[in-house]
Amino acid sequence: MTRPLRYAALLAIPLALSLSASDAAAQAGKKKPDARTQAFGKKKPGGKSDPKLEEAKRLFDEGAKHYGEGNYEKAIEAWEMSFDLSKKELIFESIANAYERLGQPKKAHEYLSKWREAAPEEEREVLDARLKNLSERVAREEQQDKEREEQKRREQEAKEAEKREAAGSGLPVLGIALAGAGAAMVAGGVVLDVVAVGKRPDEAEACRAVGDRQVCRASDEDAIKTSNTMAYIGDVLWITGGIAAAAGVVLIVTQVTSSKPSADATALRITPVVGPRGGGFVVGARF
Known part of the structure; x- marks a missing residue:
């Protein structure tokens, strides 16, 4: 190779290296366009603008401003309106x-899933990684929510159990009151019946049959009516009292057995019985 050719070759090498370095620098300095430019593109000078699209751009810029200020709810609101006008899926990101x-x-x-469906192929790998991360976060939060709900349920059950235990440990006041009142009414009714029998004159001596009627002396007739009234009131009292006393006993037994639950607990049943000639109650038990 002649000397001039060698000099030319030596000069060409630095020139080629310089061009390669310039191209690499240009590629490195090339940035990905921002979301607004990606979504709406650059404005063409002298081009006719679409009012609807311009409003969508304005709303997008407004959302970006709110986002930068930390007002994320307002940013979402503005971006959703921007999408409604422009239908640009990139806004979903x-x-x-x-x-x-x-x-x-x-x-x-x-x-992000909505944007992933419309995103370019070269962006989907990054989006898939983000979606996976978000899915894991959602699963963790749902598990934490379940654990919190379970904890609340247990605490509520514990409080209700404490209330039941406290209620069961006290005296069955209502049952005792009903049983006592019922017993008093039974006693009062029996006393009235006894008094009525004592005040009732002997009908064989005080009355006589006249045809198909029973005619009594006026003084004895008043005594008979008074006796009948007292007997009626006495019957009502002791029957009602028996029912009240039975209800009171049921309440007492129920509270006592509920405060101490057991598989072998005795089952007691009290059934009031009322008939045309009197009343009472039947007590049954299962052991």
Whole structure:
């Protein structure tokens, strides 16, 4: 190789290296366009603008401003209106980012999934990684929510058990009151019946049959009516008292047995019985 050719070759090498370095620098300095540019593109000078699209851009910028200020709810609201006007799916990614900042991974996953369906192929791998991370966060939060609900349920059951135990440990006041009142009414009714029998004159001596009628002396007739009235009131009292006393006993037994539950607990049943000639109650037990 002649000397001039060698000099030319030596000069060509630095020039080629310089061009390669310039190209690499240009590639390195090339940035991915921002979300607004990706969604709406650059404005063409002298081009006719679409009022609807311009409003969508304005709303997108408004949402970006709110997002930068930390007002994520307002950012979401503005971006959703921007999407309604423009139908640009890339806006879903911005909404997902805002929901993620709000600590709502479930909503973030929902909107990021919408953008993933329309995203370019080269972005889907990154989006899939984000979606996986969000899914894991959602699963953890749902598990934590379940654990909190279970803890609340256990605490509520414990409180109710304490209330039942406290109620069962006290005296069965209502049952005792009913049983006592019923016993008093039974006693009063029996006393009235006894008094009525004592005040009732002997009908064989005080009355006589006249045809198909029973005619009594006026003084004895008043005594008979008074006796009948007292007997009627006495019957009502002791029958009602018996029912009240039975109900009181049932309440007492129920409270005592419920405060000390046992598989071998005695089952007591009291049934009031009322008939045309009197009344009472039947007591049954199962051991």
